[in-house]
Amino acid sequence: MRPVAAAGSRIESLTAEPLDVAMKEPFEIAGGSTTRVRNVLVKVRLRGGAVGYGEGAPLSAFNHDTQAATLAALRRSAAKLVGEDCDRLRPLLARVEELLGPERGAARAALGMALADAWGRRHRLPLRLLFGGAQDQVRSDVTVTIVPARAARAAARRIVALGVDTIKIKIGRDVEEDEARVRAVASARRGLRLLLDANQGYGPRQALQLLRRLRRAGIAPALFEQPAAKDDWRGLSDVHRFGRVPVAADESVANRQDALRMAAKRCAQVVNVKLMKCGLLEAWDIALICRASGLGLMAGGMIETSLAMGCAAHLAAGIGGFDFIDLDTPLWLARDPMTGVRFGAGGCYELRKAKAGIGVRPGAPPRGAVASNDTE
Ligand SMILES: [Mg+2]
Numbered sequence: 001m002r003p004v005a006a007a008g009s010r011i012e013s014l015t016a017e018p019l020d021v022a023m024k025e026p027f028e029i030a031g032g033s034t035t036r037v038r039n040v041l042v043k044v045r046l047r048g049g050a051v052g053y054g055e056g057a058p059l060s061a062f063n064h065d066t067q068a069a070t071l072a073a074l075r076r077s078a079a080k081l082v083g084e085d086c087d088r089l090r091p092l093l094a095r096v097e098e099l100l101g102p103e104r105g106a107a108r109a110a111l112g113m114a115l116a117d118a119w120g121r122r123h124r125l126p127l128r129l130l131f132g133g134a135q136d137q138v139r140s141d142v143t144v145t146i147v148p149a150r151a152a153r154a155a156a157r158r159i160v161a162l163g164v165d166t167i168k169i170k171i172g173r174d175v176e177e178d179e180a181r182v183r184a185v186a187s188a189r190r191g192l193r194l195l196l197d198a199n200q201g202y203g204p205r206q207a208l209q210l211l212r213r214l215r216r217a218g219i220a221p222a223l224f225e226q227p228a229a230k231d232d233w234r235g236l237s238d239v240h241r242f243g244r245v246p247v248a249a250d251e252s253v254a255n256r257q258d259a260l261r262m263a264a265k266r267c268a269q270v271v272n273v274k275l276m277k278c279g280l281l282e283a284w285d286i287a288l289i290c291r292a293s294g295l296g297l298m299a300g301g302m303i304e305t306s307l308a309m310g311c312a313a314h315l316a317a318g319i320g321g322f323d324f325i326d327l328d329t330p331l332w333l334a335r336d337p338m339t340g341v342r343f344g345a346g347g348c349y350e351l352r353k354a355k356a357g358i359g360v361r362p363g364a365p366p367r368g369a370v371a372s373n374d375t376e
Contacts, residue, residue: 008048172201
């Protein structure tokens with residue numbers, strides 16, 4: 001029997017608008033370059049007055065998703081959700097999945113996040129408690145994108161100065177240049193934990209070639225993410241076996257079925273969980289499938305503000321046991337348009353500061369809107 005909803009938990013309104021943010025510098029990966037963030041912002045208001053915010057970050061260099069398609073899908077679905085009960089959060093997130101379909105990961109993420117945030121604000125509970133409350137903070141790495149070695153060394157020094165001890169290095173275009181970039185980063189400080197991410201730019205042959213070169217230079221990466229095309233699971237397995245390095249599946253694991261298959265086949269040792277690949281509920285389930293089957297976990301994202309990154313931090317902290325946290329993209333923005341919990345000293349997201357929901361919201365009311373009186 002469905003529980004009778006208190007009127008205050010019903011969805012009163014749901015809006016989606018562009019969230020365009022200028023970047024400090026381009027974000028260059030094997031699949032292409034991003035020079036401007038074209039995300040979306042969803043706002044959900046419940047009848048009892050609680051307001052929740054969600055962010056969608058379509059990234060065409062990753063999976064060809066776009067802002068226009070995300071906004072159109074959200075606007076089509078919004079009317080169908082008005083009147084639904086936000087206290088039935090899991091079934092409501094399942095309905096969001098069904099309405100938006102598997103192609104609209106960023107739209108699913110934005111809407112699911114806004115509903116979870118509204119739920120948390122209504123009950124005055126931070127989201128990390130919804131996900132299990134395992135930890136109250138996570139520490140992120142910082143990424144060095146595909147830039148020349150000299151710029152990579154300078155970037156690594158800036159990262160070390162932030163107190164961050166894990167650096168993720170984007171590679172996947174040219175083995176020689178990639179080797180030079182990794183060596184330059186490694187030279188910034190002894191003992192740095194280095195993660196490589198080829199974003200499918202390599203096949204296993206080039207990945208193993210790079211690992212051999214790095215080994216000769218005395219460099220052993222702690223993780224090699226997506227060293228082969230997303231469907232080349234044999235390639236992932238070969239890089240682990242012959243390269244003697246833990247491999248992370250990012251593009252290769254985009255839904256529950258992929259996670260279940262990876263749990264059975266063990267071609268990678270770690271899965272990168274991203275809200276934008278599939279939405280909040282499916283990312284949550286993927287993380288639990290991985291935990292239950294002994295696969296390692298990474299929390300990642302596309303190019304997101306503190307809102308979506310904060311939500312991912314709650315998910316990772318709540319479930320606990322994520323060995324890799326990659327939630328640094330607010331650093332790429334000319335100005336983060338959000339206030340609240342953020343990437344802080346040492347790459348730390350202090351989630352104790354979030355009193356309800358994600359604990360992050362837009363810094364200024366959306367254009368033309370009346371200032372809201374919702375609580376953090
Ligand atoms: Mg990746």
